Amino acid sequence: xxxxxxxxxxxxxxxxxxxxxxxxxxxxxxxxxxxxxxxxxxxxxxxxxxxxxxxxxxxxxxxxxxxxxxxxxxxxxxxxxxxxxxxxxxxxxxxxxxxxxxxxxxxxxxxxxxxxxxxxxxxxxxxxxxxxxxxxxxxxxxxxxxxxxxxxxxxxxxxxxxxxxxxxxxxxxxxxxxxxxxxxxxxxxxxxxxxxxxxxxxxxxxxxxxxxxxxxxxxxxxxxxxxxxxxxxxxxxxxxxxxxxxxxxxxxxxxxxxxxxxxxxxxxxxxxxxxxxxxxxxxxxxxxxxxxxxxxxxxxxxxxxx
Amino acid sequence: xxxxxxxxxxxxxxxxxxxxxxxxxxxxxxxxxxxxxxxxxxxxxxxxxxxxxxxxxxxxxxxxxxxxxxxxxxxxxxxxxxxxxxxxxxxxxxxxxxxxxxxxxxxxxxxxxxxxxxxxxxxxxxxxxxxxxxxxxxxxxxxxxxxxxxxxxxxxxxxxxxxxxxxxxxxxxxxxxxxxxxxxxxxxxxxxxxxxxxxxxxxxxxxxxxxxxxxxxxxxxxxxxxxxxxxxxxxxxxxxxxxxxxxxxxxxxxxxxxxxxxxxxxxxxxxxxxxxxxxxxxxxxxxxxxxxxxxxxxxxxxxxxxxxxxxxx
Numbered sequence: 311x312x313x314x315x316x317x318x319x320x321x322x323x324x325x326x327x328x329x330x331x332x333x334x335x336x337x338x339x340x341x342x343x344x345x346x347x348x349x350x351x352x353x354x355x356x357x358x359x360x361x362x363x364x365x366x367x368x369x370x371x372x373x374x375x376x377x378x379x380x381x382x383x384x385x386x387x388x389x390x391x392x393x394x395x396x397x398x399x400x401x402x403x404x405x406x407x408x409x410x411x412x413x414x415x416x417x418x419x420x421x422x423x424x425x426x427x428x429x430x431x432x433x434x435x436x437x438x439x440x441x442x443x444x445x446x447x448x449x450x451x452x453x454x455x456x457x458x459x460x461x462x463x464x465x466x467x468x469x470x471x472x473x474x475x476x477x478x479x480x481x482x483x484x485x486x487x488x489x490x491x492x493x494x495x496x497x498x499x500x501x502x503x504x505x506x507x508x509x510x511x512x513x514x515x516x517x518x519x520x521x522x523x524x525x526x527x528x529x530x531x532x533x534x535x536x537x538x539x540x541x542x543x544x545x546x547x548x549x550x551x552x553x554x555x556x557x558x559x560x561x562x563x564x565x566x567x568x569x570x571x572x573x574x575x576x577x578x579x580x581x582x583x584x585x586x587x588x589x590x591x592x593x594x595x596x597x598x599x600x601x602x603x604x605x606x607x608x609x610x611x612x613x614x615x616x
Numbered sequence: 617x618x619x620x621x622x623x624x625x626x627x628x629x630x631x632x633x634x635x636x637x638x639x640x641x642x643x644x645x646x647x648x649x650x651x652x653x654x655x656x657x658x659x660x661x662x663x664x665x666x667x668x669x670x671x672x673x674x675x676x677x678x679x680x681x682x683x684x685x686x687x688x689x690x691x692x693x694x695x696x697x698x699x700x701x702x703x704x705x706x707x708x709x710x711x712x713x714x715x716x717x718x719x720x721x722x723x724x725x726x727x728x729x730x731x732x733x734x735x736x737x738x739x740x741x742x743x744x745x746x747x748x749x750x751x752x753x754x755x756x757x758x759x760x761x762x763x764x765x766x767x768x769x770x771x772x773x774x775x776x777x778x779x780x781x782x783x784x785x786x787x788x789x790x791x792x793x794x795x796x797x798x799x800x801x802x803x804x805x806x807x808x809x810x811x812x813x814x815x816x817x818x819x820x821x822x823x824x825x826x827x828x829x830x831x832x833x834x835x836x837x838x839x840x841x842x843x844x845x846x847x848x849x850x851x852x853x854x855x856x857x858x859x860x861x862x863x864x865x866x867x868x869x870x871x872x873x874x875x876x877x878x879x880x881x882x883x884x885x886x887x888x889x890x891x892x893x894x895x896x897x898x899x900x901x902x903x904x905x906x907x908x909x910x911x912x913x914x915x916x917x918x919x920x921x922x923x924x925x926x927x928x929x
Binding site: 398 | 738
């Protein structure tokens with residue numbers, strides 16, 4: 311095992327973690343402010359990837375398509391919020407689960423009707439096709455580096471938005487005590503539509519950026535949705551900072567676990583045992599992480615409610 | 617009570633009618649509905665009566681199925697061993713998962729039960745010796761003795777029916793026992809139940825284990841039903857589907873689970889198998905989704921709740 315492998319996997323982990331952060335940021339705000347479980351969040355990610363693929367096909371340019379896809383996904387999100395989700399805020403968690411589960415079914419089938427059942431191709435930007443040499447002589451895919459860059463940029467922007475602007479202040483107020491925020495005259499409905507639009511745009515960004523690496527297909531949102539939930543539970547529901555730390559933690563643990571655990575077990579056990587144990591343990595690692603965090607800190611690492 | 621007997625009579629006659637009409641497919645379908653009715657009813661015990669929103673019920677359902685599948689793959693096909701083993705393993709899993717999860721509350725409980733189910737899902741995905749991702753085909757249904765051949769659809773249906781009725785009866789007794797009252801009291805006000813002197817944690821854990829055990833039996837049956845077990849049985853979407861059945865039927869209403877299972881599966885079956893939709897029948901999830909959404913928005917108490925309301929109106 312070499313340092314190069316270690317570094318490469320660390321970068322992969324950070325890249326995956328940052329994309330998870332994009333999903334988790336919107337989810338944690340929706341969850342934190344409105345106390346709403348939105349399973350359809352993963353569907354917005356899928357819709358973002360599909361819209362991106364279509365728009366990129368029409369415009370022929372990745373970077374032109376990206377902002378358009380973001381806006382389009384945000385519009386889909388707002389439409390969803392205004393027509394359906396808004397009516398669910400006052401209902402209990404189980405009802406929200408049922409309704410948003412229904413939305414997943416609907417979204418999957420609508421996507422199938424429009425784009426067909428086969429996974430579709432989304433090409434990354436032409437300029438970032440090859441690898442790039444990092445200091446230390448590591449060859450690393452330049453597109454993945456771009457993902458890291460975009461992820462960090464969004465994290466910084468989001469941080470500034472939440473801590474330095476008026477909207478951010480309202481968001482924090484809503485997350486830490488909704489009733490009090492309403493009593494102080496915050497128009498929580500409008501605020502929430504705005505938060506939802508931002509969350510949807512971030513989903514679209516994650517879908518668009520990950521599209522060229524993963525397959526753009528129906529059901530792509532379901533698995534990553536659960537990871538996003540794991541992230542926000544680890545981080546503490548309602549906390550952007552928690553989502554950031556949680557996302558990086560989950561991204562790194564998952565990627566490193568998959569790469570390193572099998573190697574580690576190979577030195578300890580006979581190959582037969584190692585080849586079975588390695589993958590299974592690395593796949594459950596993040597859930598072990600989550601269970602452990604909840605065991606010791608039932609409110610997550612950065613509880614938003616004081 | 618009258619309605620229950622009518623339902624039971626309908627369930628008894630249904631396969632004979634289908635047999636007479638030469639629609640053997642629907643006998644198998646009926647058995648599947650019964651099995652899911654059992655699983656959903658077991659979830660309703662924790663969800664509806666215990667107020668514990670478990671989003672990982674598929675873990676116990678899948679564990680029961682895999683125990684049956686793995687034993688069969690190892691050549692052990694006697695139902696008298698495999699099914700109790702499935703129940704025992706599922707109960708044990710529920711004991712461990714419940715003991716840890718019940719320390720958390722609310723949303724965190726939902727998520728931690730989900731996490732445990734996902735852990736088990738990935739364990740079975742990577743269990744290469746027993747099919748891994750592809751799952752495991754069973755050599756055949758379990759053997760029961762007494763000259764009963766479970767391969768026969770009618771025999772199988774009635775065996776399932778007997779077990780489902782037995783477990784529903786058990787659940788009915790539990791819900792209306794002193795234990796059941798305490799569980800519901802805890803759901804209504806945990807602090808008060810604790811103050812009166814009930815060991816709340818232990819009651820909740822016991823409830824969780826019983827529910828898991830019954831789900832394990834349903835799992836053993838579903839493995840037999842399709843002669844196949846796969847990790848999909850433990851996927852979170854499966855937990856979601858069971859939860860949907862309960863919510864659809866009516867949370868905390870005794871018939872909620874069975875009604876939800878019947879309605880959801882029938883809906884799926886009718887729409888996916890309909891001729892008039894032509895190629896669009898492939899997209900059966902779309903109308904099912906729309907109907908579910910409509911029920912959420914317009915019948916908040918579930919179907920059992922809506923029926924009850926009508927009756928009392």
